[in-house]
Amino acid sequence: MKVVGQGLPRVEILEKVTGQSVFGADVRLPGPILFGKILGSPHAHARIRSIDTSKAERLPGVKAVVTAQDLPPVRFGRFVRDEEYFARTKVRLVGDRIAAVAALDEETAEEALRLIKVDYEVLPQVTDALEAMRQGAPLIHEEYDQYHAISMMEGRKGNICYHKETVQGDIARGFQEADRIFEHRFYAPMVHQTYIEPHAVLARVDAAGKVTVWVPTQAQFFIRQSVAEIFQLPLIKVRVIPTEIGGGFGGKMLPTVEPAAVALARKSGMAVQIVMSRAEDFQVANPRHPCHMRYKTGVKLDGTIVAREVEVALGTGAYCGIGAVTSQRAEMLAAGPYRIPNVKIDVYCVYTNHANCGPYRAPAGPQLAFASESQIDIIARELDLDPVEIRLKNAIQEGDQTPACGGPLESVHAKETLLKAAEAAGWGAKPREKNRGRGIALGYWLVGGYASSAGVKLNEDGTVTVMTGVVDLSGTVTSLGQIVAEVLGIELDDVHVRTADSDFAPHSTISAGSQALRSMGTATKMAAEEVKKQIMELAADKLEAETSDLVVEGKRIYVRGSIEKGLSLGQVAQLSLMHERGPIVSIQSSSHFPNQPAFSAHVTDVEVDPETGGVKILRYVAAQDVGTAINPLSVTGQIQGSVMQGLGQALSEACVFANGKMRNPTFLDYKIFSSLDAPRVEVHLVEQAAGDGPFGAKGIGEPSIIPVPAAVANAVRDAVGVTIFDLPLSAERVRMAMREKITQR
Amino acid sequence: MAEMKKRLRVTINGERYEKEVSPATSLLDFLRTDLNLTGTKEGCGEGECGACSVILDGRLVDSCLILAVEADGQEIQTIEGVGRHGRLHPLQKAFAEKGAAQCGYCTPGMIMAAKYLLDHNPSPTPEQALEAIAGNLCRCTGYGSIVDAILSAAKER
Ligand code: FES
Ligand code: FES
Numbered sequence: 070m071k072v073v074g075q076g077l078p079r080v081e082i083l084e085k086v087t088g089q090s091v092f093g094a095d096v097r098l099p100g101p102i103l104f105g106k107i108l109g110s111p112h113a114h115a116r117i118r119s120i121d122t123s124k125a126e127r128l129p130g131v132k133a134v135v136t137a138q139d140l141p142p143v144r145f146g147r148f149v150r151d152e153e154y155f156a157r158t159k160v161r162l163v164g165d166r167i168a169a170v171a172a173l174d175e176e177t178a179e180e181a182l183r184l185i186k187v188d189y190e191v192l193p194q195v196t197d198a199l200e201a202m203r204q205g206a207p208l209i210h211e212e213y214d215q216y217h218a219i220s221m222m223e224g225r226k227g228n229i230c231y232h233k234e235t236v237q238g239d240i241a242r243g244f245q246e247a248d249r250i251f252e253h254r255f256y257a258p259m260v261h262q263t264y265i266e267p268h269a270v271l272a273r274v275d276a277a278g279k280v281t282v283w284v285p286t287q288a289q290f291f292i293r294q295s296v297a298e299i300f301q302l303p304l305i306k307v308r309v310i311p312t313e314i315g316g317g318f319g320g321k322m323l324p325t326v327e328p329a330a331v332a333l334a335r336k337s338g339m340a341v342q343i344v345m346s347r348a349e350d351f352q353v354a355n356p357r358h359p360c361h362m363r364y365k366t367g368v369k370l371d372g373t374i375v376a377r378e379v380e381v382a383l384g385t386g387a388y389c390g391i392g393a394v395t396s397q398r399a400e401m402l403a404a405g406p407y408r409i410p411n412v413k414i415d416v417y418c419v420y421t422n423h424a425n426c427g428p429y430r431a432p433a434g435p436q437l438a439f440a441s442e443s444q445i446d447i448i449a450r451e452l453d454l455d456p457v458e459i460r461l462k463n464a465i466q467e468g469d470q471t472p473a474c475g476g477p478l479e480s481v482h483a484k485e486t487l488l489k490a491a492e493a494a495g496w497g498a499k500p501r502e503k504n505r506g507r508g509i510a511l512g513y514w515l516v517g518g519y520a521s522s523a524g525v526k527l528n529e530d531g532t533v534t535v536m537t538g539v540v541d542l543s544g545t546v547t548s549l550g551q552i553v554a555e556v557l558g559i560e561l562d563d564v565h566v567r568t569a570d571s572d573f574a575p576h577s578t579i580s581a582g583s584q585a586l587r588s589m590g591t592a593t594k595m596a597a598e599e600v601k602k603q604i605m606e607l608a609a610d611k612l613e614a615e616t617s618d619l620v621v622e623g624k625r626i627y628v629r630g631s632i633e634k635g636l637s638l639g640q641v642a643q644l645s646l647m648h649e650r651g652p653i654v655s656i657q658s659s660s661h662f663p664n665q666p667a668f669s670a671h672v673t674d675v676e677v678d679p680e681t682g683g684v685k686i687l688r689y690v691a692a693q694d695v696g697t698a699i700n701p702l703s704v705t706g707q708i709q710g711s712v713m714q715g716l717g718q719a720l721s722e723a724c725v726f727a728n729g730k731m732r733n734p735t736f737l738d739y740k741i742f743s744s745l746d747a748p749r750v751e752v753h754l755v756e757q758a759a760g761d762g763p764f765g766a767k768g769i770g771e772p773s774i775i776p777v778p779a780a781v782a783n784a785v786r787d788a789v790g791v792t793i794f795d796l797p798l799s800a801e802r803v804r805m806a807m808r809e810k811i812t813q814r
Numbered sequence: 815m816a817e818m819k820k821r822l823r824v825t826i827n828g829e830r831y832e833k834e835v836s837p838a839t840s841l842l843d844f845l846r847t848d849l850n851l852t853g854t855k856e857g858c859g860e861g862e863c864g865a866c867s868v869i870l871d872g873r874l875v876d877s878c879l880i881l882a883v884e885a886d887g888q889e890i891q892t893i894e895g896v897g898r899h900g901r902l903h904p905l906q907k908a909f910a911e912k913g914a915a916q917c918g919y920c921t922p923g924m925i926m927a928a929k930y931l932l933d934h935n936p937s938p939t940p941e942q943a944l945e946a947i948a949g950n951l952c953r954c955t956g957y958g959s960i961v962d963a964i965l966s967a968a969k970e971r
């Protein structure tokens with residue numbers, strides 16, 4: 070392969086390094102743009118007695134004030150229709166939207182927010198999933214039974230938004246057969262995606278009532294659908310133009326600021342821009358589900374796992390959001406990438422008075438792996454087994470099924486990935502210095518795929534344009550270009566590929582779930598192949614040759630063996646315009662993608678400061694099963710970034726709340742890794758072309774975050790002999806655990 | 815009521831600007847909103863992320879923390895002025911080649927911080943490069959590729 074497999078710079082890179090890229094807050098239009106602001110509830114749970122916006126409306130410079138009264142009475146939600154865009158009768162989280170204003174300048178907009186008077190009757194709140202499940206807990210949605218929900222929403226009861234039990238084998242028998250049984254509880258708090266670009270949007274409504282929304286989103290077609298639904302408009306009346314996106318990590322898929330901007334633009338007749346402050350973004354923008362986990366595992370003395378029972382309670386926040394997907398993910402991942410004959414998994418997705426939690430890179434993945442892989446490590450220690458050995462012994466193999474995975478799994482490389490990591494890190498030769506330790510963890514993700522279509526057209530000069538609506542997060546668009554170039558025997562420079570907007574792009578999948586490249590790459594490759602076929606047919610006609618004798622290569626098509634007997638792609642394109650067939654173009658679709666596992670095994674060396682409990686990452690090795698790396702530069706970069714995000718979750722990140730209000734909504738207090746904390750992440754790719762996926766590529770973005778907190782926790786245990794059951798492994802927690810251990814002796 | 819506007823004279827990327835600004839406007843808002851120089855980004859507005867880094871009279875600053883009027887009479891370099899007349903600065907080339915910009919949102923600020931480093935220290939060590947971007951958060955790259963880009967640009971120059 071010539072173009073696939075090259076670490077080429079991203080197609081849009083020069084705009085990025087020169088500051089020309091247009092991100093969410095960078096959109097400018099002719100004429101004035103109003104500043105929009107959203108009024109959020111100060112209470113986590115309260116009934117709204119009245120809202121008075123009259124003073125705000127009279128403030129000079131204010132052009133529009135909107136509340137629920139300005140929207141059709143629509144409840145939305147992908148799985149259960151439990152959310153109204155502006156609260157009508159009740160607020161369920163701090164920051165629940167009450168109203169929005171648009172004004173000529175920012176100060177006036179802020180002043181107008183202060184002038185809106187809301188009379189609340191404060192209700193008792195519940196912010197933890199386990200408490201919310203108890204009898205007598207305050208009900209967050211009193212009318213939950215009456216909401217419309219899709220059929221997968223099982224087990225709805227009280228604050229339990231979804232509950233499902235997944236069983237494999239006979240769990241009671243499994244535990245009977247076990248020589249030892251281990252049971253532990255773990256907790257992972259809410260963490261935030263913290264893309265550096267906050268949510269932003271610009272909306273305009275034209276004279277014909279058509280709504281245009283510029284937004285940095287991972288899911289332009291989903292945003293279009295949501296806006297159309299909330300405003301009860303046909304889809305052709307809503308145009309979503311995805312801007313460059315300053316990081317998403319799952320956090321920029323659900324509607325947040327878009328409907329407010331649209332409502333304000335409709336009412337004022339002017340363009341309205343809303344940019345969230347960092348604090349607002351932290352408070353309301355769909356973070357990772359906090360997660361309580363109970364793991365009970367039965368093993369034989371040789372380390373064979375015979376039974377595993379897992380209970381998971383996810384706090385989904387005030388609205389379901391994608392809680393149902395996170396729950397399903399939890400069902401798939403909870404038992405770990407292991408062959409276990411007897412499994413029982415209970416996942417509860419529970420309403421709380423917090424922000425509705427959203428997708429964040431591998432929803433449920435790092436939390437569950439933290440618990441599962443910590444426990445595997447504890448078991449290995451107790452049974453005096455090597456942590457790598459016990460994982461190898463139980464790891465799933467080709468054709469195995471894990472609970473809820475949907476069928477026998479193909480392209481299973483758990484063992485290879487583990488061995489790669491162990492070998493790269495020099496596993497056998499452990500560093501035995503005081504307070505230093507080494508940990509390993511294995512994770513996996515099941516990559517599916519969603520309906521996708523893409524187009525490829527041959528331009529009049531032989532260059533090629535790709536028509537796609539997939540948003541570029543991690544170099545996907547560049548990879549699509551590489552795929553097309555590979556199929557057509559041209560260079561990436563001969564291909565134009567950028568994200569088109571919702572009016573012009575064929576339906577494209579979301580950029581999430583690690584499946585964008587698999588889904589879009591498949592459709593794009595099909596379109597490129599069809600274009601190639603059209604090129605060949607036309608050339609065969611002109612060259613009076615069989616298509617089977619033709620070679621497409623180096624921007625030319627020629628008869629095999631006689632390179633001079635051929636046409637340039639430009640000539641073919643020109644001829645096609647005169648030919649009865651017409652222009653060469655193809656749009657192709659694909660939609661069926663069975664779950665495909667992608668593994669990631671990490672080894673880290675840490676040093677724990679015995680005084681402070683501070684954990685320093687000395688070395689980090691990440692091996693990942695990537696199938697074919699279409700662009701190794703993107704793949705490696707994505708894995709490195711993902712590990713860093715995971716290290717934040719492992720060591721320093723947690724959203725801290727008091728009465729539902731986040732106490733640390735700043736970068737100063739919510740600590741993501743800076744360059745000074747960052748280890749150099751050594752990436753090792755396990756490259757074995759997958760059975761399906763374009764050129765055998767697998768999903769990349771998510772597997773790499775899953776084992777991180779577990780690997781660190783296991784290294785800390787190895788270093789100082791303590792187990793931390795709650796994330797993050799903050800210095801304080803580690804120090805306390807070390808103290809307790811000393812006093813227990 | 816809107817406060818009295820102040821007259822501001824600054825040189826940005828070699829161009830002279832004279833504008834009326836409100837005394838409360840930050841340098842960042844002045845660049846982005848008054849002048850439409852949107853290359854400089856806002857990530858927090860509180861001096862904690864470095865997305866808004868510019869070079870002001872030879873100092874690296876968070877433009878969100880500085881009032882526009884404080885920059886009166888001074889010279890400002892922003893990302894738009896780093897590669898001039900269609901020519902890329904070695905840092906821009908290196909960032910592109912090393913994969914040091916993924917989403918690219920931190921990139922303008924990173925490049926300003928890196929440029930400030932190279933302006934003062936033409937051949938930094940990896941540690942010095944890490945130190946130089948300590949005030950600039952990146953959520954995508956893990957920083958390794960950024961350090962590589964800085965070191966490779968230093969060699970280029
Ligand atoms: S926007 Fe200025 S430091 Fe974050
Ligand atoms: S490249 Fe996305 S924040 Fe740095």
